[in-house]
Amino acid sequence: MKMNTKTSGAIVRAFMIAMLAAAISLLSACGKSSNGAVTGKVNVVTSFYPLYFLANEIGGEDAHVVNLIPAGVEPHDWTPKSRDLITVGDAQLFLYNGAGLEGWLDDFLHGLDSSGKTLTVEASKGIALIQGNPEEENHEEEHEAHGDSDVDPHTWVSPKSALVMAKNVLDAFIQADAVHRSGYEERYASLEAKLAKLDDQFETGLSALPNKNIVVSHQAFGYLARDYGLNQVAIMGLSPEAEPRSQDLLKVVEFVKEHKVKVIFFEELVSDRLAKTLASEAKVETMVLNPLEGLTPQQEKAGDDFITIMERNLQNLRQALQ
Template sequence: MVLKLFRPMALSAITLAFLVFILAGCGSASQGKLVEGKLNVVTSFYPLYFLAEQIGGSGANVINMIPAGVEPHDWSPKSRDLDTASKAQLFLYNGAGLEGWVDDFLQGLPSDTKLMTVEASKDIVKISGNPEGHDDDHDDDEHSHHVDPHTWVSPKSMLIMAKTVLDQFVAADQSHKSDYEANYAKLQTKLTELDDSYTKALNAAPRKDIVTSHQAFGYLARDYGLKQVAIMGLSPDAEPKAQDLLRIAKYVKDNGIKYIFFEELVSDELAKTLAREANVSTMVLNPLEGLTPEQEAKGEDYFSLMKANLQNLVQALQ
């Protein structure tokens, strides 16, 4: 869900510097085309595109609706996306509130569509987060909590989502069942190896606290024994309050935090401002909501970016 929360803030040195930070612009409709003779699969954002490509292999034509470089919290589908999806066989979306547009989108499909839809995160035990990003320990308003949609950032959750996607592929196209299952088995092996790497490396890390610009790492923190303190909320354009920023700066200093993590699809100005205030460095921690055009051109994917994340986490937690 897109959360745009603007609250009055007292002016301070740390708030003046972040009042304007640039978000990635809204994108156009998807560039993909339907292919006759293949299972046409439409995905709502990159992690599901990755799973569908891996499991579908040569038997599927996968179309990702969000272009490279676009932050999915700020994107909404166009009429062309609805037309493409209505003629496809399968539509994969994350759910858990990530795609605030999905209910209207599905209701807008023509009555004669044969499209099958699946909420890829449906079998994951959800966690809650604060839309504004301040720590649960400092928030007494239970109504301010929302379901955290960022399931895919944890390899453990991605394993569950991969099985959900496989089941839907088989249901949509029984004739290629054995191919999909073979592709899934290879993907499952690689995801399990990634999960093992995260478990081993993060168990051995002497520190467990991470400070992030965007509250996107709750499932990763839960599954690998970390504590996330986020500057911004579940949506990266949820504006933090002045007292939260000052509290986080104090937390960084008091707990010997060495790095503040930022991401590539939104401005890093707020993270850099807080890092300067606390006299620490910044480092990338990618929430994998989408690829940048440069990452796409280099052939980066979920695995390469998650391995880079792990290297950065290990360095920051020393």
């Protein structure tokens, strides 16, 4: 049968519309909307990796978790974009560390829809915060890097603090999505057991070591030091990009020599130049002590997570403090 051009065009348009409808149907079946939110699950956004880990562990199959900061990016160097505001605004739950870590937080929260669709939760709530920055007078720029340079924001580096944060995340999930409470509580119990085991490993693994001084590139291990009887000496302050003065560097070298420190620790997401220079000057080794502010792409690919990296931190500490 011969068709005219008008009839043929109508058939083509009808076919394209049918194909588009099928594609939309397929996307709906997969559960994803155009903005990345997933229907049928609680949509959660986290401000950085440790919270992403806790939220994934507790949320499980009932949650869709998105982390704002990509792998390999140091949180101190990151600021949100307008698309991040949209992502958080479309979520039911936004988890942030607090304690001054997210210097951009106040302006960001003010930019959210005032209708209050997104529940915002400070994960560090309830942790006894470490007040005061002993290097503050040398690092005035930290006021910009952190909301409040008088508070150490690096709560998560201690398993004891991570246990508190995990409970806060559980409570947030239950508040945002009470229907799946039993699933959240079951997965939280499993996570709590892992973190409690990690806490015990740090307690027993560090308590009997003869040396307690750790020299680190970035003052990120205050909670770890407080909770497990260590003494932290930092090359740089609370913000890893703060530049120390030459006299401060000399004091660190003198401390290393005087106290027979064997290792200077550096971290992977910031430059190791200063740590390696001082280690060379003091004739000691360098090792990684990871503050877990984020994973590298290589760590992501290898399947590393908060637990495996903290276990590696413990191994390195034990080796350095023998």
